[in-house]
Amino acid sequence: xxxxxxxGPVGWxxxxxxxxxxxxxxxxxxxxxxxWGDRKVWAGVQMRKGPNxxxxxxxxxxxxxxxxxxxxxxxxxAGADKAVxxxxxxxxxxxxxxxxxxxPFAPGWVVSNINVGVLYLLGISSLGxxxxxxxxxxxxxxxxxxxxxxxxxxxxxxxVSIGFILVTVILLTGSMxxxxxxxxxxxxxxxxNFLGGSLTSVNGLIPLVVMFPMMVMFFISALAETNRPPFxxxxxxxxxxxxxxxxxxxxxxxxxxxxxxxxxVLMCAMITILFFGGWYLPFPIDGLGMPDWLLSLVYLLTFxxxxxxxxxxxxxxxxxxxxxxxxxxxxxxxxxxxxxSLLAVVIIAAYRxxxxxx
Amino acid sequence: xxLMAIAFYLMSAVTCISGxxxxxxxxxxxxxxxxxxxFFSAAGLFVLIGAEFLAxxxxxxxxxxxxxxxxxxxxxxxVDFSKLRQGFANYLAxxxxxxxxLMGELILIALAISQRGAASGKMPMxxxxxxxxxxxxxxxxxxxxxxxFEAAGFVLLVAMIxxxxxxxxxxxxxxxxxxxxxxxxxxxxxxxxxxAKSGEGIQE
Numbered sequence: 430x431x432x433x434x435x436x437g438p439v440g441w442x443x444x445x446x447x448x449x450x451x452x453x454x455x456x457x458x459x460x461x462x463x464x465w466g467d468r469k470v471w472a473g474v475q476m477r478k479g480p481n482x483x484x485x486x487x488x489x490x491x492x493x494x495x496x497x498x499x500x501x502x503x504x505x506x507a508g509a510d511k512a513v514x515x516x517x518x519x520x521x522x523x524x525x526x527x528x529x530x531x532x533p534f535a536p537g538w539v540v541s542n543i544n545v546g547v548l549y550l551l552g553i554s555s556l557g558x559x560x561x562x563x564x565x566x567x568x569x570x571x572x573x574x575x576x577x578x579x580x581x582x583x584x585x586x587x588x589v590s591i592g593f594i595l596v597t598v599i600l601l602t603g604s605m606x607x608x609x610x611x612x613x614x615x616x617x618x619x620x621x622n623f624l625g626g627s628l629t630s631v632n633g634l635i636p637l638v639v640m641f642p643m644m645v646m647f648f649i650s651a652l653a654e655t656n657r658p659p660f661x662x663x664x665x666x667x668x669x670x671x672x673x674x675x676x677x678x679x680x681x682x683x684x685x686x687x688x689x690x691x692x693x694v695l696m697c698a699m700i701t702i703l704f705f706g707g708w709y710l711p712f713p714i715d716g717l718g719m720p721d722w723l724l725s726l727v728y729l730l731t732f733x734x735x736x737x738x739x740x741x742x743x744x745x746x747x748x749x750x751x752x753x754x755x756x757x758x759x760x761x762x763x764x765x766x767x768x769x770s771l772l773a774v775v776i777i778a779a780y781r782x783x784x785x786x787x
Numbered sequence: 788x789x790l791m792a793i794a795f796y797l798m799s800a801v802t803c804i805s806g807x808x809x810x811x812x813x814x815x816x817x818x819x820x821x822x823x824x825x826f827f828s829a830a831g832l833f834v835l836i837g838a839e840f841l842a843x844x845x846x847x848x849x850x851x852x853x854x855x856x857x858x859x860x861x862x863x864x865x866v867d868f869s870k871l872r873q874g875f876a877n878y879l880a881x882x883x884x885x886x887x888x889l890m891g892e893l894i895l896i897a898l899a900i901s902q903r904g905a906a907s908g909k910m911p912m913x914x915x916x917x918x919x920x921x922x923x924x925x926x927x928x929x930x931x932x933x934x935x936f937e938a939a940g941f942v943l944l945v946a947m948i949x950x951x952x953x954x955x956x957x958x959x960x961x962x963x964x965x966x967x968x969x970x971x972x973x974x975x976x977x978x979x980x981x982x983a984k985s986g987e988g989i990q991e
Contacts, residue, residue, distance in 0.1 A: 438789050442790070510814075543839065545839045548840070551843075551847050551851075552847045552850070552851060555851025555852070556851060559855075562855070562858060566816060574862075578859070581855055581858075585852060585855055588852075757964075
């Protein structure tokens with residue numbers, strides 16, 4: 430009885446809930462500092478100082494902002510659909526964190542190691558559009574509605590190219606399990622997917638030529654999918670004031686914002702796992718005889734480091750690149766990314782079948 | 788098994804109730820939202836029987852793309868739905884009869900399968916014992932059902948081309964941005980240095 434408790438239904442539930450809580454708390458706390466880092470990078474590019482008052486170097490700025498938001502009054506517009514209006518930010522928030530369930534942080538450090546991890550991520554991120562479209566509609570006002578529609582069209586468009594880019598990675602790995610995808614890239618940087626995953630022979634040059642552009646395209650699509658600049662048309666402040674968020678205030682707005690940033694960090698984690706070797710260092714460290722706990726820790730820190738690196742890329746793009754026009758955004762998604770990624774799928778599939786023959 | 792049972796009853800209850808609410812909700816947008824909830828919990832039921840690939844496809848395709856378009860259309864339409872609902876009571880009786888017949892048939896089939904198995908004598912499996920659900924579906928699709936699968940693909944392709952042909956109009960009076968043309972444009976194509984005499988200007 431004692432030994433079996435953790436394998437039984439109650440024990441399993443307790444363990445899973447604790448794991449989920451650990452992941453959520455970890456992501457939430459790192460979000461506070463990533464948000465600060467985002468603003469610091471942005472300020473640095475524009476030669477400002479950025480947040481520097483609350484705490485050392487302004488490190489606790491996000492917590493101050495958090496309390497400011499929470500203590501404000503929740504304003505619900507008179508004509509709003511109350512239930513949907515409040516459900517929308519909750520949905521965004523919950524979905525952004527639900528996706529983290531399948532992200533492996535280090536070998537075996539994953540809440541749910543499912544076989545369709547990649548599809549799960551795609552599904553959850555395609556659900557994210559509902560938070561925005563519901564928020565835009567329920568506000569019962571023109572600007573949020575237009576912002577919501579724009580955003581929905583944008584996210585649906587770029588999901589298509591993200592899906593095809595994911596297929597290239599799946600073909601290269603032969604698995605939809607995220608842990609398997611990472612394990613396929615072990616032993617060094619020449620095995621990472623953005624270099625084609627098999628640079629040990631001459632044949633590996635073919636996926637190299639395809640996969641590197643795929644990584645760049647995934648990064649750009651991730652920007653569009655998370656409504657980040659230069660694709661932040663849903664909230665374009667010069668035309669739409671703040672898009673679907675116009676009528677939101679205090680905690681509901683905070684939920685929207687946290688969900689948005691959780692999605693951005695999730696995209697960074699996805700690039701890391703799919704293209705950038707996951708938790709593996711650029712060189713093999715298996716032979717050094719480290720104890721298991723130390724190895725796990727090194728892997729975890731490597732993973733976090735890579736995610737932070739990609740987040741800095743997101744922050745830099747926000748600061749440097751000017752905003753796209755809406756028709757240019759649609760052109761890029763449908764006329765450039767979709768055909769190119771489709772071609773990449775064909776090439777990688779052919780490489781998988783005939784790669785040994787060449 | 789208790790967890791499975793709890794999850795099954797929870798998700799099937801949510802599916803049934805939200806399905807009912809799709810029909811009875813006053814606001815059409817709420818109807819679509821309930822429809823999405825029904826899709827979502829149906830995907831949960833798929834996961835419970837081990838068909839994880841189907842579950843994820845249901846979410847990605849139906850919830851992520853098709854239902855978004857539903858929502859788009861319903862939000863954009865300016866229809867007086869209270870007027871549409873006026874004949875509701877008249878249609879209630881035939882609707883109820885059809886629903887009862889359908890439910891009776893479903894119950895008969897379910898009973899027959901649970902007692903004697905399906906027509907082939909076997910219960911459907913989510914996956915083979917030595918493969919995952921995705922591998923099983925892929926194997927079956929591309930071997931046993933390869934022709935049907937390809938034919939379905941062609942039907943969809945024809946439908947897509949048909950939709951494009953029906954809606955494509957080349958409007959000559961619309962100014963379009965040709966990015967290739969813009970980028971390849973050189974200085975000498977656009978600018979010319981002309982000596983201009985004072986007081987006379989340039990002769991065209």
